[in-house]
Amino acid sequence: MRYRIEISGGFSGIPKTYEGRANIEKEQLEKIIHYLEENTNESNPDLRDGQQYSFQIEEGTQSHSALFTEKSLPTELRQLLEQLAHPN
Amino acid sequence: MCSTKCFIIPPHILEELAKRGNSSCKKTLNDTARITEKRQTALNHLLQREHQESRGDRYIYDCKNTYQQRVELIIEEGGEFIKDETANEAYKTSGFVRDYFKNAFGLNSIDGNGLDIISNIHYGENYNNAYWDGDEMTYGDGDGKEFTDFASAIDVVAHELAHGVTQFLSNLEYQSQPGALNEHFSDVFGTVIKQKYLNQTVEEADWLIGDSVVTEEFPGVAIRSMKAPGTANEFDSQPDHMDNYYNGMADNQGVHINSGIPNKAFYLSCMELGLDDCALIWFQTLKALWRTANFNDMLETILATAQNLTEEGNVSERSVEVLSKSFSAVGIISIVV
Numbered sequence: 001m002r003y004r005i006e007i008s009g010g011f012s013g014i015p016k017t018y019e020g021r022a023n024i025e026k027e028q029l030e031k032i033i034h035y036l037e038e039n040t041n042e043s044n045p046d047l048r049d050g051q052q053y054s055f056q057i058e059e060g061t062q063s064h065s066a067l068f069t070e071k072s073l074p075t076e077l078r079q080l081l082e083q084l085a086h087p088n
Numbered sequence: 089m090c091s092t093k094c095f096i097i098p099p100h101i102l103e104e105l106a107k108r109g110n111s112s113c114k115k116t117l118n119d120t121a122r123i124t125e126k127r128q129t130a131l132n133h134l135l136q137r138e139h140q141e142s143r144g145d146r147y148i149y150d151c152k153n154t155y156q157q158r159v160e161l162i163i164e165e166g167g168e169f170i171k172d173e174t175a176n177e178a179y180k181t182s183g184f185v186r187d188y189f190k191n192a193f194g195l196n197s198i199d200g201n202g203l204d205i206i207s208n209i210h211y212g213e214n215y216n217n218a219y220w221d222g223d224e225m226t227y228g229d230g231d232g233k234e235f236t237d238f239a240s241a242i243d244v245v246a247h248e249l250a251h252g253v254t255q256f257l258s259n260l261e262y263q264s265q266p267g268a269l270n271e272h273f274s275d276v277f278g279t280v281i282k283q284k285y286l287n288q289t290v291e292e293a294d295w296l297i298g299d300s301v302v303t304e305e306f307p308g309v310a311i312r313s314m315k316a317p318g319t320a321n322e323f324d325s326q327p328d329h330m331d332n333y334y335n336g337m338a339d340n341q342g343v344h345i346n347s348g349i350p351n352k353a354f355y356l357s358c359m360e361l362g363l364d365d366c367a368l369i370w371f372q373t374l375k376a377l378w379r380t381a382n383f384n385d386m387l388e389t390i391l392a393t394a395q396n397l398t399e400e401g402n403v404s405e406r407s408v409e410v411l412s413k414s415f416s417a418v419g420i421i422s423i424v425v
């Protein structure tokens with residue numbers, strides 16, 4: 001899978017981009033696509049210094065993208081971001 | 089409290105009345121924007137607490153590196169310090185900020201009504217951020233590569249807590265110029281309280297925001313500079329003049345970018361009037377502003393506020409002249425109708 005994840009906003013206001021290729025199990029990939037498609041776009045109008053997260057995923061001929069707020073980003077996508085940003 | 093009839097007045101009329109100093113309509117305008125289910129619940133709690141003499145008690149929660157708030161309460165008001173230094177620092181710094189607002193302006197905690205001060209620390213893994221969510225503060229530990237320990241930084245804590253103060257005083261909306269002013273006020277009280285905490289004069293101060301949350305590997309000395317916006321790090325795109333105003337859509341139309349313009353005006357004013365006079369003028373201006381106020385509204389309001397404070401003998405007689413000069417230096421000039 002090819003990915004491009006952009007983080008913007010936040011206290012620092014400094015944008016950060018992670019992109020590349022990752023080998024993801026089929027089952028995890030399906031879950032990721034599900035979260036991207038099911039994005040509720042829930043936001044909190046009182047949030048200050050929250051980050052925005054833009055996810056773009058490509059697998060074969062399929063592409064999926066979604067924009068999340070600090071409130072709407074599911075824990076599973078936070079964990080994926082953590083896994084891609086800080087691979088060990 | 090605002091009378092019921094304010095609720096049927098269209099927002100643009102409320103805004104005009106708010107500009108002319110009608111505080112009940114300003115309150116309606118501010119409240120209308122944040123009447124959500126969550127806020128209603130919080131307000132109900134506040135109303136219930138009115139009779140309990142709230143004192144702005146501190147509660148420090150450990151998120152235990154999950155993405156959940158309030159996982160475990162580890163320090164509460166009057167409690168003992170623990171082994172976790174970040175927790176102890178979050179407790180101390182949030183108390184210092186609360187006490188500053190109380191002693192300098194008589195403000196009883198974030199909302200003026202003794203709202204509890206809740207800090208969530210160790211949020212997530214490698215989380216490079218701190219935020220205010222309308223009710224409480226949340227801090228990451230940073231990734232250790234570029235950022236570190238947001239909860240221990242006095243200017244970060246003051247910045248986030250000041251977002252709460254702004255929410256309750258003027259509720260500046262979080263986009264474009266009102267959003268940049270919202271960010272500006274947080275940086276103003278971030279730097280003022282940092283200077284108080286470190287016992288520095290305006291000449292000694294570095295006027296940096298977030299210098300202690302960046303590591304040695306980070307390509308810069310801090311996140312922002314109020315003295316020299318745009319110079320704190322390699323990514324710093326803050327302008328210090330309206331000529332370089334950011335017109336793009338990113339960052340809620342540049343709330344962390346265009347705040348550099350009034351930030352510079354604040355720095356220039358402090359160098360001539362001193363920190364305490366400026367802090368008082370800015371605080372009283374924040375109380376007088378409204379949800380949709382822009383940079384020109386800020387200038388008009390701050391000049392009127394300074395004039396009143398001068399007449400009352402609370403600030404330097406040079407205040408209006410210095411403020412006009414400082415805002416003019418960054419390209420914010422009075423529009424004469």
Ligand SMILES: [Zn+2]
Nearest residue numbers: 048049271274
């Ligand atoms: Zn902020």
